[in-house]
Structure formats: structure tokens, C-alpha cells
Amino acid sequence: MNYLDISEIVQLVAVLIASLSIVIAACTYVAERIRCYQATVHTIYRDVDESFIEVHKLLLGMPGLKISVYDTKVKCADLTDAQRRDANLMFDIINSCFERTFTFFMSAPVDMRASQWPGWKKYMGRQCRNEVFRDWWKDETGYDMGYCRFMRDLIYIVKSGIDSGTPDEEIDDRIAKNWDIEYVKPPKFWQVVLPFGGTQVDGSRRSEANKVAEARKSLGLEVTEKKGRK
Numbered sequence: 001m002n003y004l005d006i007s008e009i010v011q012l013v014a015v016l017i018a019s020l021s022i023v024i025a026a027c028t029y030v031a032e033r034i035r036c037y038q039a040t041v042h043t044i045y046r047d048v049d050e051s052f053i054e055v056h057k058l059l060l061g062m063p064g065l066k067i068s069v070y071d072t073k074v075k076c077a078d079l080t081d082a083q084r085r086d087a088n089l090m091f092d093i094i095n096s097c098f099e100r101t102f103t104f105f106m107s108a109p110v111d112m113r114a115s116q117w118p119g120w121k122k123y124m125g126r127q128c129r130n131e132v133f134r135d136w137w138k139d140e141t142g143y144d145m146g147y148c149r150f151m152r153d154l155i156y157i158v159k160s161g162i163d164s165g166t167p168d169e170e171i172d173d174r175i176a177k178n179w180d181i182e183y184v185k186p187p188k189f190w191q192v193v194l195p196f197g198g199t200q201v202d203g204s205r206r207s208e209a210n211k212v213a214e215a216r217k218s219l220g221l222e223v224t225e226k227k228g229r230k
Contacts, residue, residue: 051097069126125175128158
């Protein structure tokens with residue numbers, strides 16, 4: 001083996017070491033991103049659950065208000081002025097919990113949102129069955145724009161179902177339809193992990209948007225938008 005052969009071997013080893021270092025660094029970076037992401041998700045889940053529990057504790061302490069998801073028959077006229085004031089304060093708290101939940105799931109990866117968001121959406125729909133809540137919401141504009149549009153559509157679905165005598169189970173089925181995906185574009189998991197991940201519109205996104213448009217049209221949401229629904 002001459003000197004040239006040894007030099008080539010050394011260069012090859014150096015290239016291999018450098019390549020291995022790059023791979024290790026990339027794997028370490030991705031692992032750290034995944035760890036941070038999982039920690040963030042855990043924190044948000046905890047915060048949402050804690051606010052959900054706190055809301056119910058407050059409602060249990062105010063049984064005369066009858067504004068929970070289980071009080072769907074109460075009318076605005078059933079409450080005194082003092083009760084309406086207390087109800088409005090409670091709705092501020094409840095709505096804050098809803099907005100936080102909406103924002104979290106709309107920005108979460110598709111698979112994570114698919115596992116829990118439908119249940120939350122039905123729960124929020126049950127709250128919209130309460131006339132006092134719907135009356136309170138009509139003047140609300142100080143929240144995330146995507147969330148406001150989602151709630152207006154949700155209230156429309158619930159109210160139109162109530163007015164037409166639609167059974168609760170059928171209203172829940174209408175709410176469960178995937179018509180809400182357009183308010184915030186959820187990233188794929190790899191888009192959260194990798195630094196160059198984005199929300200570019202690809203073929204699958206266009207197909208998904210078409211399905212959303214069809215679902216919205218079947219629920220009458222496009223019609224209400226043209227009428228300037230608030």
C-alpha cells in the first residue's frame with residue numbers, strides 16, 4: 001500500500017465521520033423537537049381539562065342559573081336580571097374555555113384532532129342548545145375570527161335543527177360532519193417537527209377543501225353566509 005492509497009482511505013474515513021455527525025445532529029434535533037412538541041401538547045391538554053373542570057365546579061355552585069349543557073329547555077325569560085348578569089359572566093368563562101380548545105385542536109396535527117375534537121364539538125353544540133347562551137353570543141365579536149365564524153356556524157346548525165324539530169341525535173350527527181376544518185389549517189405532524197414545514201396547499205388539501213365545501217353546503221352554511229348571518 002503506497003502513500004496515495006493511505007491518503008484516500010483517510011479522506012474517505014473523514015467524509016464518513018462528517019456524514020455520520022450530520023445524521024446524528026439531525027436525529028438529535030428532530031428528537032428534541034418531538035420532545036418539545038409533546039410537552040407543549042401535554043401542557044395544553046392539561047390546561048384545557050383544568051379549565052373545563054373549573055367551569056363545571058362554578059356551575060355546580062350556581063344551580064339556579066340552569067345554563068349548563070344539561071339545561072337545554074331554559075328560556076331567557078326564565079331568568080331574573082341578576083341571574084342574566086351572572087349567566088353572562090359564566091358564559092365569558094365558558095367561552096374562553098371553548099376558544100382555547102378550538103384554537104388548540106385547529107392547529108394540532110390532523111390525527112390528534114380527529115381523536116378528540118369531534119367530542120368537544122358535540123359538547124359545544126349542546127351548550128348552544130341553551131337559548132340564554134345563544135342570546136349572549138349574538139353580541140360577541142372580541143374573540144379569534146376563526147373561532148367566531150365556527151361558533152356562528154355551530155349555532156346556526158343547532159338553532160335550525162331546534163326550529164325544525166330535529167332530534168338531538170340527528171343534530172349531533174350534523175355537528176360531527178367535517179365542515180369546520182377550513183377555519184384554521186391544521187399542520188401535519190412532520191410540519192410541526194421540521195423547521196421547513198409549512199401549510200402549503202397541495203393536492204390533498206384541495207381535495208379536503210372540496211369536501212368541506214360540500215359539507216358546508218349540505219348544512220346550509222353557504223346560504224347563511226350570503227345572507228350576512230351574524
